Amino acid sequence: MNLGEELINAISPHNLFNINIFGLSIPVTDTVMTTWLIMAFLIIAAVALTRNMKLIPAGKQNLTEWVVEFINNFIKSNIGHHWEHFSAYLGTVLIFLLFANVISIFNIIPSAEELYKLTHLSIFEKMPSYSIRPPTRDINVTACLALMSIILTLFSGIVIKRPKAWLKSFAEPVPIIAPFKVLDYFIRPTSLCFRLFGNILGAFIIMELIIIVMPAIFPAALSIYFDLFDGALQAYVFVFLTSIYIAEAIE
Amino acid sequence: MGVNGLVALAAGIAVFTGVGAGIGIGIAASKAAEAVSRQPEASGKITTTTIIGAALAEATAIYGFVIALLLILVRWQA
Numbered sequence: 001m002n003l004g005e006e007l008i009n010a011i012s013p014h015n016l017f018n019i020n021i022f023g024l025s026i027p028v029t030d031t032v033m034t035t036w037l038i039m040a041f042l043i044i045a046a047v048a049l050t051r052n053m054k055l056i057p058a059g060k061q062n063l064t065e066w067v068v069e070f071i072n073n074f075i076k077s078n079i080g081h082h083w084e085h086f087s088a089y090l091g092t093v094l095i096f097l098l099f100a101n102v103i104s105i106f107n108i109i110p111s112a113e114e115l116y117k118l119t120h121l122s123i124f125e126k127m128p129s130y131s132i133r134p135p136t137r138d139i140n141v142t143a144c145l146a147l148m149s150i151i152l153t154l155f156s157g158i159v160i161k162r163p164k165a166w167l168k169s170f171a172e173p174v175p176i177i178a179p180f181k182v183l184d185y186f187i188r189p190t191s192l193c194f195r196l197f198g199n200i201l202g203a204f205i206i207m208e209l210i211i212i213v214m215p216a217i218f219p220a221a222l223s224i225y226f227d228l229f230d231g232a233l234q235a236y237v238f239v240f241l242t243s244i245y246i247a248e249a250i251e
Numbered sequence: 252m253g254v255n256g257l258v259a260l261a262a263g264i265a266v267f268t269g270v271g272a273g274i275g276i277g278i279a280a281s282k283a284a285e286a287v288s289r290q291p292e293a294s295g296k297i298t299t300t301t302i303i304g305a306a307l308a309e310a311t312a313i314y315g316f317v318i319a320l321l322l323i324l325v326r327w328q329a
Contacts (some may be wrong), residue, residue, distance in 0.1 A: 008324065011324075191310060194310075194313065194314055194317055195310040195313060197317065198310075198313030198314065198316055198317040199309075199313055201317070201320070202313065202316055233302065233306050234306065236303075236306075237303065237306045237307065240303065241307075
């Protein structure tokens with residue numbers, strides 16, 4: 001395959017298998033499969049790190065407490081008074097995005113065709129090819145995350161300030177900016193979605209091109225910037241911007 | 252000019268938004284260097300603020316890149 005076809009093959013999500021329940025046929029793409037892997041890893045890690053907790057922390061409990069304190073301080077410094085309601089969800093999104101953006105450095109499973117050529121077992125002949133790629137390079141995932149952020153902002157504004165004060169806050173400080181404030185509710189999730197999607201997709205395309213050209217030591221050195229730093233920064237910026245929007249809605 | 256020529260031209264114009272991001276982030280970095288030179292003890296906070304500002308300013312360049320990518324992937328007639 002030439003370069004363009006290989007690249008398009010890497011970017012677009014593939015159908016792995018279909019789940020047939022209740023008469024519906026639900027397609028499962030490799031994005032969903034990678035998300036399940038991340039969820040399984042995080043749930044098992046959360047259960048394993050919080051068993052046998054002692055009052056004086058020792059060992060891995062130190063790490064857990066450091067992570068939770070970091071997230072709490074970060075949310076408290078941005079939102080202010082009502083931070084306990086939000087720190088659980090925003091911390092979860094932060095940890096999920098940190099793993100999801102970075103996960104393409106774990107792409108060490110050989111694909112099904114290569115396994116078939118190595119071992120000639122018939123089970124590998126018909127398996128769909130699957131490699132671990134960041135799920136946020138699919139715009140569905142980032143659109144869902146942005147949609148959840150804006151719904152959280154909307155409901156936090158309506159519930160914490162009572163509905164009348166929330167409606168009146170559209171007209172502050174000058175009544176003429178009310179349509180712009182309404183438009184903000186559409187522009188902000190779009191920009192969140194495309195910022196995350198564009199950054200991760202761009203970094204992934206550059207890494208694929210480098211791997212196609214020179215698969216030796218060069219990708220490892222460059223993937224420190226493109227995969228790790230870029231992914232971590234975009235996760236941080238996503239949660240930071242969501243907390244700023246919530247703080248502005250609560251005031 | 253066929254469809255492919257227009258698609259390529261449009262994609263080239265769309266990526267021009269990178270110029271604005273480059274200038275903006277350059278200005279932010281220069282102000283950060285000035286601020287560190289004035290008060291070297293606050294260099295941790297200054298670095299954090301610079302990085303956050305750069306990540307936000309880069310978003311407009313990324314929008315142009317995404318549009319160019321969509322043009323080439325969806326509208327290229329092989």
